[in-house]
Amino acid sequence: MTEATHTQILLPTAGVDLFLKDGATSEAAKALSEDWRFARVNVSVHDGDVETAINMYGQSASPTLVIIETNTTDESFIERLGALAGNCAEGTNAIIIGPVNDVNLYRSLTSMGVQDYLVKPVAQDVLGEVIASTLIENLGTTDSRLISVIGAKGGVGTSAIAQAVALACTEKRKQKTFLMDAAGGWSSLSVSFAFEPGGSQNEAVRAAAMADEDTLSRMINKKTERLHILATGAEPLLDATVQAQQYEALLDSMMAAYPVVVADLSSSVPSLKRTVLNKTHKTFVVTTPALSSLRSARTLISEIKTLHGGADSGIELVVNMQGFAAGREVPRGDISTAMDREASVFVPFNSGMFIGLEADGRPMSEDKAGMEIIDSLVPLISDIIEGQSGEEEEPVKKSGGLLGGLLGKK
Ligand SMILES: Nc1ncnc2c1ncn2[C@@H]1O[C@H](COP(=O)(O)OP(=O)(O)OP(=O)(O)O)[C@@H](O)[C@H]1O
Ligand SMILES: [Mg+2]
Incomplete structure (x- = not known):
């Protein structure tokens, strides 16, 4: 993947929770602590799935970004994602990591407000880039x-x-x-x-x-x-x-x-x-x-x-x-x-x-x-x-997060 220059900055203060089963992706996530851009980002890697996340946010506040790995991508998973949104604070973003490349799934997830869909195993550079651009887009560093x-x-x-x-x-x-x-x-x-x-x-x-x-x-x-x-x-x-x-x-x-x-x-x-x-x-x-x-x-x-x-x-x-x-x-x-x-x-x-x-x-x-x-x-x-919005164009709109998307606020 080409290195996007706009993400080569110190990222804003944020929390990112990952619920993973895949070993290689977990290693990649843990290694992000060595990436200088993540000095203010608290990355927590949990051994678990969507159910673990639902339980956790039933008891404690959700972070800026939640990343969930899943092996099932059918209706039952979408339903559990709805339950997760119910436990998350407004503005919490979600990225899903799944087993297969599936354009229709990608479309239905993003239309629900999910930020991105990745296929496992996710390499460190890809994970770093996706998290960086999600945090920049949602925490107001804007595309300036x-x-x-x-x-x-x-x-x-x-x-x-x-x-x-x-x-x-x-x-x-x-x-x-x-x-x-x-x-x-x-x-x-x-x-x-x-x-x-x-x-x-x-x-x-x-x-x-x-x-x-x-x-x-x-x-x-x-x-x-x-x-x-x-x-x-x-x-x-x-x-x-x-x-x-x-x-x-x-x-x-x-x-x-x-x-x-x-x-x-x-x-x-x-x-x-x-x-x-x-x-x-x-x-x-x-x-x-x-x-x-x-x-x-x-x-x-x-x-x-x-x-x-x-x-x-x-x-x-x-x-x-x-x-x-x-x-x-x-x-x-x-x-x-x-x-x-x-x-x-x-x-x-x-x-x-x-x-x-x-x-x-x-x-x-x-x-x-x-x-x-x-x-x-x-x-x-x-x-x-290159590609910066000029003064005539609308400013980039911030996403409403997972919950905002599910409630149709986007
Ligand atoms: N290429 C140049 N040729 C001639 N004069 C120059 C050139 N570049 C800058 N100057 C002049 O040199 C002076 C110092 O420039 P400037 O104030 O931009 O420096 P600075 O590094 O910002 O200084 P400071 O450290 O005080 O902030 C100014 O009078 C400026 O117009
Ligand atoms: Mg000066």
């Missing part, structure tokens, strides 16, 4: 894509690249996109996009925690139809920044509303960077061609890979300000050797353009050379934006 931009060190142009990435999403891929940073009073967003901050980051995270949409919308600058920006940064520079968990809640509420969110992680604290990177689908690591910056980028990439269980997918290396110290910087040809990987893109040093745009408060998309930078980033976002 999170792109993070992080610098190897300060001042390497992380905010500039984040702006270019956001503009690639909105101007080139026509996606409704939310651009946010976590820099508090150090934010440069209001300068780049010429707006007055509508509040502080602390106010924004409080509003998100209380689901206070009015306050939040006052802190969103609608730069264009598609590009909306977190207009914080009004706080004193020396104020304490927000906590990683608070920022995560703000991020979640934005991801519920926008198909693409771009997070500029420059000038933020390491714990927040780490939390956001864990949820990220695509990470742009920005460096200059200076040796110190490349060294730090190399270490950072290795740490991001460790965070993602060793996987190298979804990391793009951006070498910014190429040519800023011609003759003294690491030459283009030597960078891949120094980094052990190819740079995804080189962005030329162009102080005239950047200082000029900043002075006028104009976005990079309004400059020819700026547009070339944006164009060079488009191929790097295509894989995760």
Whole structure:
């Protein structure tokens, strides 16, 4: 099975109970605890079947997802599934594992609200993917894509690249996109996009925690139809920044509303960077061609890979300000050797353009050379934006779960 990029994230907190008889599937389920994405998912494997599940949920609360193996797939099983739904909390999802491939059974189960039907034995990668996509679909991480931009060190142009990435999403891929940073009073967003901050980051995270949409919308600058920006940064520079968990809640509420969110992680604290990177689908690591910056980028990439269980997918290396110290910087040809990987893109040093745009408060998309930078980033976002719902389309509806489906609420 091909690896779906949107499921390569830290999954939301959830409980998954599996009632299995098949040994190979049980082993696969137990091994999920080693999958980095499942750090917050409590997976319990029970030796049993639908009857075991009915008994269990007659006495204790059902989890987010119940996976049941069955050898019978006739009417009697469907009837027992009805009994199970009667004991489950609303919103509990079900996946059935059966003995044979049967399209009609699949159709009748999914029409009842069952999330999926798999044939045993189920391999670990398949089980992991099905659980991941079910949890993402039902727990509100939505199908939104999170792109993070992080610098190897300060001042390497992380905010500039984040702006270019956001503009690639909105101007080139026509996606409704939310651009946010976590820099508090150090934010440069209001300068780049010429707006007055509508509040502080602390106010924004409080509003998100209380689901206070009015306050939040006052802190969103609608730069264009598609590009909306977190207009914080009004706080004193020396104020304490927000906590990683608070920022995560703000991020979640934005991801519920926008198909693409771009997070500029420059000038933020390491714990927040780490939390956001864990949820990220695509990470742009920005460096200059200076040796110190490349060294730090190399270490950072290795740490991001460790965070993602060793996987190298979804990391793009951006070498910014190429040519800023011609003759003294690491030459283009030597960078891949120094980094052990190819740079995804080189962005030329162009102080005239950047200082000029900043002075006028104009976005990079309004400059020819700026547009070339944006164009060079488009191929790097295509894989995760492919198939994203644009602003004209309806948001993806959440499933009503097993019980909701059986009661015809879907
Ligand atoms: N390719 C480039 N050529 C010339 N100037 C650039 C380039 N990229 C960014 N700059 C400029 O360099 C300065 C620093 O960029 P930026 O604020 O994006 O860096 P940062 O890494 O986000 O910094 P911080 O660590 O302070 O958040 C800005 O004035 C920006 O316009
Ligand atoms: Mg910055």
